[in-house]
Each structure stands twice: as structure tokens, then as C-alpha cells.
Amino acid sequence: MEIPSAYRQLFVDDTDFYNRILLGSLLPQSLWAPLPRFFQTWLRNYIGGVLLYFISGFLWCFYIYYWKRNVYVPKDAIPSRKAMLLQIAVAMKAMPWYSALPTLSEYMTESGWTRCYPRLNNVGFLVYLAYLAIYLVFVEFGIYWMHRELHDIKPLYKYLHATHHIYNKQNTLSPFAGLAFHPLDGILQAVPHSIGLFIIPTHFTTHLVLLFLEAVWTANIHDCIHGNLWSVMGAGYHTIHHTTYRHNYGHFTIWMDWMFGTLRDPLKDEDVHSIFLVVHHMEMLELRQGLGIVVAFRCFYLFSPNLRFTMVIPFF
Numbered sequence: 379m380e381i382p383s384a385y386r387q388l389f390v391d392d393t394d395f396y397n398r399i400l401l402g403s404l405l406p407q408s409l410w411a412p413l414p415r416f417f418q419t420w421l422r423n424y425i426g427g428v429l430l431y432f433i434s435g436f437l438w439c440f441y442i443y444y445w446k447r448n449v450y451v452p453k454d455a456i457p458s459r460k461a462m463l464l465q466i467a468v469a470m471k472a473m474p475w476y477s478a479l480p481t482l483s484e485y486m487t488e489s490g491w492t493r494c495y496p497r498l499n500n501v502g503f504l505v506y507l508a509y510l511a512i513y514l515v516f517v518e519f520g521i522y523w524m525h526r527e528l529h530d531i532k533p534l535y536k537y538l539h540a541t542h543h544i545y546n547k548q549n550t551l552s553p554f555a556g557l558a559f560h561p562l563d564g565i566l567q568a569v570p571h572s573i574g575l576f577i578i579p580t581h582f583t584t585h586l587v588l589l590f591l592e593a594v595w596t597a598n599i600h601d602c603i604h605g606n607l608w609s610v611m612g613a614g615y616h617t618i619h620h621t622t623y624r625h626n627y628g629h630f631t632i633w634m635d636w637m638f639g640t641l642r643d644p645l646k647d648e649d650v651h652s653i654f655l656v657v658h659h660m661e662m663l664e665l666r667q668g669l670g671i672v673v674a675f676r677c678f679y680l681f682s683p684n685l686r687f688t689m690v691i692p693f694f
């Protein structure tokens with residue numbers, strides 16, 4: 379599809395407007411206006427990404443760990459401040475690199491290389507919705523397989539994806555783990571968003587919004603709270619991914635996992651849920667013994683899915 383040159387000017391007008399809104403309201407003009415266009419865009423993506431990460435992370439943590447203390451997450455399963463700071467450090471190290479991806483997509487779109495269009499009325503609302511649905515299915519499929527290969531191809535797991543999987547217990551996962559990836563891992567998992575632009579006619583601003591919504595969504599799926607909303611890949615599913623490493627690779631929905639046979643439902647999966655919490659509580663038990671005294675017996679703590687009762691089965 380040939381991109382009309384008028385489209386390209388509209389993309390540039392739009393992205394100039396976004397730069398003026400974000401950079402213009404946060405930084406003195408003399409600091410960002412002289413930068414080449416590519417770096418202005420990068421800076422806007424970087425600042426936007428950092429703001430979204432901290433605002434969504436802090437609000438979500440405030441809500442589930444403080445305001446609704448003990449409602450969603452048991453008090454002793456709240457991740458430590460140190461664990462959250464480590465996740466923030468990993469995410470902040472990667473953020474400059476993550477920001478390069480939307481910057482590149484924007485450059486390619488403004489150059490007329492993608493199949494993006496700038497205005498809804500270029501295609502009409504119904505066609506917009508149809509293209510959006512196809513784009514979302516493509517992204518879901520792409521992220522599923524990218525994530526799965528990051529596990530299946532051993533060097534990719536060892537050198538990239540393992541950084542994210544050190545958070546493998548409930549009390550180490552927090553909304554801040556959502557962007558705590560090796561930079562290349564984070565980019566690879568977001569790359570279907572950009573590849574889709576070359577295949578599916580996509581409204582460019584919708585693409586940008588979806589990409590940034592990822593930051594909010596990924597905070598949400600790392601909070602360990604099972605929303606139990608059918609078809610949505612909530613934190614209950616993603617927590618299982620962090621403990622079994624072989625299930626629930628999907629992103630927004632459980633569709634791809636269901637189709638490709640890797641779905642594991644948190645409510646039908648009491649064992650995993652329990653083992654997950656057992657590990658945590660055994661650690662607590664050992665901590666309580668103090669000064670390295672070896673724990674002579676172990677306990678199985680079985681939790682109901684809603685965490686309302688606990689059953690303790692000692693064994694030797």
C-alpha cells in the first residue's frame with residue numbers, strides 16, 4: 379500500500395504536538411527544541427515511560443499494600459522494599475533502551491515505510507475497529523511466541539529472560555517487576571507491536587497508546603492478585619508463569635495459551651498455588667527460628683484460593 383505523502387505530514391504534525399505537550403510542559407524549551415527530531419522523540423518516550431511506570435506502580439502498590447492492606451495480599455506476602463527497589467533499578471537501567479523501540483517505529487512511520495494511517499476518517503470507524511482487532515490478535519500471537527521462545531531457546535533464557543524470572547515467589551513479585559527485564563528481552567517482547575505496523579493498517583496514535591498501556595498492564599499482571607475475569611490474562615495466571623516457567627506465556631488474554639496447550643488456570647491449580655505459598659512460608663518459618671538453627675520439621679501450608687483459611691500439615 380502506497381502511503382500518501384499528506385499522511386506523512388500529518389504523522390509529523392501529530393508527533394510534534396506530542397513533543398510540545400510532554401517535553402514543553404516538563405522541560406525548558408532551550409533544552410529539548412535544539413535536539414534532532416529523533417532524539418526529541420526518544421526523550422518524549424523516555425520521560426513518558428518513566429512517568430507511567432512510577433505513577434502506575436506507586437498507585438497500584440498504595441492501593442493493594444496500604445489502602446487495602448490484607449484484603450488482596452496477606453500482610454506477610456507483601457514484597458520487601460528492597461525487592462521493589464531492585465526491580466525499579468532493573469527497569470530504570472532498561473528504560474532508555476525500551477524507549478528506542480517506539481522512537482524507531484515513529485521514524486519508520488513518518489518515513490512512510492509502515493502501513494499506518496493518521497486519522498480515523500482515513501478508513502472509517504468500522505474499518506478502524508476491524509483493523510484494530512486484527513492488530514491486537516497479531517500482537518497477542520507475536521508476544522505469546524516471543525515469550526515462549528525466550529523460554530525454549532536456552533541461551534535466550536539464560537542471558538536475557540532469566541533476569542525477569544528471579545522474581546519467582548509471591549513475596550518478591552510486585553507491580554514494579556512489570557518492566558524489570560533485560561533491555562533486549564523487553565524490546566523483543568514489545569517488537570510484535572512494531573512489526574504489526576508493517577502488515578496491518580494501523581491508526582498510529584492508537585498504536586502509541588497501546589504500547590504505553592503495556593506499562594500499566596504489565597504492572598497489573600505482576601501484583602499476584604487473581605482478578606478471575608474470564609479470558610483475561612490476569613496476575614493469577616502470570617504468577618503461575620513465574621513459578622512453573624512453562625505455562626501462561628500470553629499477554630492480554632489466555633487465548634493463545636489455551637490454543638497452544640500451555641494454559642494453567644490458577645483456580646483449578648491449587649497445588650501450584652499452595653506450593654508457591656509453601657515456599658514462602660517455609661522461609662518465614664526458618665526466619666523465625668533465628669540465627670541459622672536448622673528447622674527440624676517442615677510444614678505444608680495449604681491455602682484456599684481466596685486465602686481465607688490455612689491448613690498446616692507437618693511432615694519429617
Ligand SMILES: [Zn+2]
Nearest residue numbers: 525529539619
Ligand atoms: Zn517468562
Ligand SMILES: [Zn+2]
Nearest residue numbers: 542600616620
Ligand atoms: Zn512476569
